[in-house]
Amino acid sequence: MYEDLKQKLIDAGRVLYSEGLGDYVAGHISLRLPDNPGRFLMKPAGIGIEEMSQSNIITVDLDGMKVDGASNRHNEVFIHSEVLRARPEINSVVHAHPIHTVAFSSLGRELRAVGNDGTVFHGGVPVFSETTDLITTSERGKAVASTLKKRPALILRNHGIVATGASVQESVWISLKLEKACKTQMLAEAAGGPQLFVKEEDVADKQKKSLRQDLYDNAFDYSLRNFKRTYCACCLDKEDVVGPSTFKASPGG
Numbered sequence: 001m002y003e004d005l006k007q008k009l010i011d012a013g014r015v016l017y018s019e020g021l022g023d024y025v026a027g028h029i030s031l032r033l034p035d036n037p038g039r040f041l042m043k044p045a046g047i048g049i050e051e052m053s054q055s056n057i058i059t060v061d062l063d064g065m066k067v068d069g070a071s072n073r074h075n076e077v078f079i080h081s082e083v084l085r086a087r088p089e090i091n092s093v094v095h096a097h098p099i100h101t102v103a104f105s106s107l108g109r110e111l112r113a114v115g116n117d118g119t120v121f122h123g124g125v126p127v128f129s130e131t132t133d134l135i136t137t138s139e140r141g142k143a144v145a146s147t148l149k150k151r152p153a154l155i156l157r158n159h160g161i162v163a164t165g166a167s168v169q170e171s172v173w174i175s176l177k178l179e180k181a182c183k184t185q186m187l188a189e190a191a192g193g194p195q196l197f198v199k200e201e202d203v204a205d206k207q208k209k210s211l212r213q214d215l216y217d218n219a220f221d222y223s224l225r226n227f228k229r230t231y232c233a234c235c236l237d238k239e240d241v242v243g244p245s246t247f248k249a250s251p252g253g
């Protein structure tokens with residue numbers, strides 16, 4: 001059931017990994033079921049984000065309870081359940097630990113529009129600093145969702161990111177853009193600090209050019225092709241490569 005949606009999630013994991021957002025078996029992505037909006041598909045705990053398969057993806061409800069699938073859920077499931085509960089227009093959530101964003105969060109600086117990527121987040125990225133620990137309760141998940149408000153992404157201080165989208169392609173795009181924006185600003189900070197920023201009068205047009213579904217789709221497909229060029233295509237879709245019984249039960253991160 002939901003084969004096409006699961007394939008989209010599998011592909012998203014491969015794109016995130018291919019673009020450097022994997023973190024061993026940590027990090028996760030979810031996709032709301034269009035015919036049952038109180039439930040969502042999600043990567044299970046215990047495997048890399050690029051190792052999802054039709055058989056190991058799980059289904060979870062908005063209380064964070066697993067309702068289908070043999071694999072364990074991540075104990076940070078509440079990031080997904082509470083953001084999806086609070087934002088009915090959002091269908092996909094990414095949580096990852098991108099190193100530049102995490103390093104940037106330790107500076108205590110505001111993300112600025114240093115380049116195209118930073119322009120996407122003009123107006124600020126909320127920073128969740130209630131804790132630097134993992135988000136393992138529904139209360140903390142609710143606090144993350146309320147800090148996020150209607151913004152596309154949030155930084156979990158000294159921890160990682162939460163990125164959202166109406167589609168999987170959008171939540172992945174927002175994740176990649178946030179990491180690149182933080183990396184770009186870090187480079188400028190390391191070189192003495194940025195002196196010039198994207199012109200205010202250019203922000204709206206640049207945002208419009210960077211926030212389009214066709215761009216999300218094309219960039220997603222491009223990164224997926226890159227992943228497939230890099231890794232052995234004949235191994236990728238073998239269902240048994242990472243079935244539910246090939247890794248240890250784990251609450252994960």
Ligand SMILES: [Zn+2]
Pocket residue numbers: 026027076095096097134135159160253
């Ligand atoms: Zn985490």
